[in-house]
Amino acid sequence: MNTDIKQAMHVEAGKSFGTAEANENERRWNDEKIDRKNQNPTNHYDKTRMKLNFEIGPDGKVHPLGYQEKSLGVRLQERLNELNWKPFKSGSKIQPNCCAKFVFGGNHDRTLEMAFGNQSVNLNKGSDNSHLHRCEEIENWAKDVYDWCANRYGQENIVGFQVHLDESSPHIHALIVPVGVRPKSGRECVMWSAKFGKDRYEYGRVLKEMHTSLYEDVGSKYGLERGDSIDGRNVQHLHKRDYIRKLTKDARQAEKAVKGLQSMMRHLESKIFSYRMQLEETEKELASGRITLDRYEAQKADIQKLIAEYQTKLEDKADKLHAKEQELERLTADATKARSVVQPFRNHKVDFTPPQITEKVPLFGTDKWVERQNQHIAKQFTEIVHKIESLYRNDAVRQVEAAQRNVLADYGELYQLKRENKFLSDINKNLELELKTLLEQLAIPSVRNLIFAVADALIRGQPIPVSSGSGGSTSDLPWDGQRPDEEEEAYRRRCMKTAVSVAMRSRQSYRRK
Structure with missing residues (x-):
């Protein structure tokens, strides 16, 4: 029996919420978009199960996914406007957190059981699962999680609450605005620290308490043990290679x-x-x-x-x-x-009644009676063996699928590494060419002095006089200085590159004279 039956909760701070993310949560996709998403080996969106997705609306009831006319992004912006939320100056690298992105889930087998009961689910890509129907237990679990979020953050601050049953494991996406009260004015406002702590240490303590509270209020009702919290870190999902x-x-x-x-x-x-x-x-x-x-x-x-x-x-x-x-x-x-891609076999606990003789031995026709009892016992025994065989066969299939997913993911990452390697190789060739040109120019003392003088002027954001090559006249080289999104090292490198170009033009002009 699998004893690692835990609840799962992941929360991520959001400085914004994009249209693509909103469309994914509400499955505002056509078939072409779904097929394109499934080309990624790590994605698995089952079109035949999408009709089973649902969401919990502001009324706390179950509704079809995407039933609201306004999209998730629009609803988030409306709630932020109600709270007079304003981001920092446009283009600033630092922005405040305006929303919390939750993902709730749990043990793979247990959540599948809550969603589909004893129905047979084929998790291979392209499989037909149109025969499935949604079980009531998954709806009750989702409503209990919704109530937990509403009690903790306020129902009016739950912008979206989508439940996905079309991927490998059933899970919930909740988009919530963290709201606090300003000490001086007493007004409500968007305030991450009010709900998740002022620093990483306080955030770690809050996460621990959240896992415990979720288990006590929800997880314990559905056989899900308390999840493992990670202190003071905003954990992100990583690819296998990065992990x-x-x-x-x-x-x-x-x-x-x-x-x-x-x-x-x-x-x-x-x-x-x-x-x-x-x-x-x-x-x-x-x-x-x-x-x-x-x-x-x-x-x-x-x-x-x-x-x-x-x-x-x-x-x-x-x-x-x-x-x-x-x-x-x-x-x-x-x-x-x-x-490792190998997953251990589970020790399944099979409940069964041993075959028994239930009839008394007759006075006549003993041979037929024995044959009938043997047939009955054989049937019961065969059913038990087939049940055990099915459980372990499914485990074997699960191991094969896990190995296939890992291989596909590794191939995908290998392809990405090849592209990155080509990109870096091209950059390296360009840098080698630039370095060779620079060394050639620096070998000449007069040119070297000119390069350093021009580069120093450019670094300070000043235009410099440049010879035009005709009649000794000069013209100012325009210079925009350091760009807002440009790193210091990249800026200095650009200045030096431009200075080399200026020196080369000046040298060519001198030769023509």
């Missing part, structure tokens, strides 16, 4: 921390040993009469105090080392698991 890379990086940092703590412990142990040797020397000096008793007592107290301080530090480092070693072990195990 493994992140785990490997974290493991390297943990390993580095372990080595550092071990080194510090050795240093502390060396210090303690040194002070204990000093204490022994002091005792020898007292025994030989080289120091007085008062001086011995004073030195002994000082040395013992230092030993106690270093011993405390050593114990603290030992505790930290133990924690880091456990973290390193966990990260290594997670990375190994992430690289």
